[in-house]
Structures are given as C-alpha cells and as structure tokens.
Amino acid sequence: DVKVTQSSRYLVKRTGEKVFLECVQDMDHENMFWYRQDPGLGLRLIYFSYDVKMKEKGDIPEGYSVSREKKERFSLILESASTNQTSMYLCASSFQTATASGAFFGQGTRLTVV
Amino acid sequence: AQTVTQSQPEMSVQEAETVTLSCTYDTSENNYYLFWYKQPPSRQMILVIRQEAYKQQNATENRFSVNFQKAAKSFSLKISDSQLGDTAMYFCAFIFKAAGNKLTFGGGTRVLVKP
Numbered sequence: 001d002v003k004v005t006q007s008s009r010y011l012v013k014r015t016g017e018k019v020f021l022e023c024v025q026d027m028d029h030e031n032m033f034w035y036r037q038d039p040g041l042g043l044r045l046i047y048f049s050y051d052v053k054m055k056e057k058g059d060i061p062e063g064y065s066v067s068r069e070k071k072e073r074f075s076l077i078l079e080s081a082s083t084n085q086t087s088m089y090l091c092a093s094s095f096q097t098a099t100a101s102g103a104f105f106g107q108g109t110r111l112t113v114v
Numbered sequence: 115a116q117t118v119t120q121s122q123p124e125m126s127v128q129e130a131e132t133v134t135l136s137c138t139y140d141t142s143e144n145n146y147y148l149f150w151y152k153q154p155p156s157r158q159m160i161l162v163i164r165q166e167a168y169k170q171q172n173a174t175e176n177r178f179s180v181n182f183q184k185a186a187k188s189f190s191l192k193i194s195d196s197q198l199g200d201t202a203m204y205f206c207a208f209i210f211k212a213a214g215n216k217l218t219f220g221g222g223t224r225v226l227v228k229p
Contacts, residue, residue, distance in 0.1 A: 042118075088157075096215060105158065
C-alpha cells in the first residue's frame with residue numbers, strides 16, 4: 001500500500017512562529033503536493049513539486065514556502081504563522097506519468113495558530 | 115481557469131437508500147481525468163472512483179457509479195445501498211497532464227447516512 005505520512009496530526013503554534021509541516025511518501029513518486037482544506041472551499045493547492053529541488057506555486061502560495069531536498073520528503077514552511085493560517089493541511093503524492101491514478105493523501109495536519 | 119463546483123454542501127440518506135452527488139466543472143482541455151474522493155471523519159482521503167474523459171462508458175466500482183456527461187461538463191456520483199460507513203465528505207476533482215498532474219477540487223459534499 002502507498003503510504004503518505006505527515007509528521008503531526010495536530011499542531012498548536014503561536015503567531016509569528018516559524019512552522020514546519022513534514023510529509024514523507026514511500027512509493028518513489030515524482031510529484032508531491034501541499035493542499036489547504038477549509039470548510040466550503042474544498043482543497044486549495046499551496047505548492048507542488050515535480051522533482052527534487054523543483055517547486056511551483058499553486059493557487060494560494062502567499063505566506064508559505066516549501067522544501068524538497070529528497071525525493072520522498074516534502075516540507076511546508078510557514079515563515080511567520082498567522083491566525084488566518086489556522087487550517088487543515090493535506091500532503092499528497094503521485095507519479096508524474098500516471099495521471100489516471102490521481103494522488104495519494106496523508107492523514108492531514110490540523111494546525112491552530114493562536 | 116479550471117474550476118470544479120459541488121452545489122450540495124450537505125446531504126443525508128437513509129441506510130440502504132441511494133444518494134446522488136452532483137459535480138460540474140469547467141475546462142477547455144479535452145484530455146483529462148475525473149475523480150471522486152472520500153474523506154471519512156478520520157480524515158484520510160481515499161479515491162472512490164475515476165473516469166477518463168475520452169471514455170464514454172460510465173465508471174462503476176461496486177456500489178459507487180458515476181454519470182459522466184462530457185458535453186454538459188457534469189460528473190455526478192451515485193452511492194447505492196448506502197451504508198453507515200459511507201458517512202464522509204466527498205470531493206469531486208479533476209486532473210490533466212498539461213497542468214502537471216495537479217488535482218483541482220470542488221468544495222465538497224458532506225454525506226450523512228442515517229440508520
């Protein structure tokens with residue numbers, strides 16, 4: 001089974017803190033994604049990466065950055081956390097050429113910024 | 115811009131009954147894939163069913179089936195013989211290669227199956 005693992009299920013951080021969300025996949029997928037999930041808005045793409053050290057902005061990149069130093073690991077960084085970044089964050093991965101397979105998701109990290 | 119719209123925020127259904135979730139999308143692409151994902155209360159998102167846009171035959175996976183109307187850009191999900199374990203958020207999504215295999219999601223429909 002494909003496994004996408006996010007380092008934390010729940011996080012509480014203070015405004016202004018630097019926050020790291022980690023994601024690891026074990027299927028040698030080229031693509032990795034970070035989504036933000038908010039009620040009524042569905043999932044919105046923050047950043048994605050199609051290869052090591054490669055990244056592209058998604059629909060809502062402001063206030064976030066990412067790092068992909070190894071193929072299996074994709075980190076989302078909140079440089080200075082703000083209360084409007086309180087949300088559910090989902091990591092996903094997929095093969096670059098297997099469009100029909102969709103993507104595989106982690107269990108999500110519920111981040112609360114106070 | 116590619117968009118996906120799910121017009122039903124919440125639906126409830128009696129156990130063993132059938133429920134249909136609607137989804138419409140907008141794209142100028144011709145070659146794409148459509149998906150329905152399920153997110154149970156435990157939050158792990160899982161793939162329920164997929165449809166390739168170039169196939170006219172509607173996809174079916176056990177109790178889950180889709181009604182794909184390409185011209186109308188409509189992609190509804192039917193859950194037959196609903197079970198309590200079907201209670202979840204359901205997301206419609208699509209993907210196309212030209213966008214780097216990024217999934218675009220609708221806002222989701224919360225389904226509650228009542229005993």
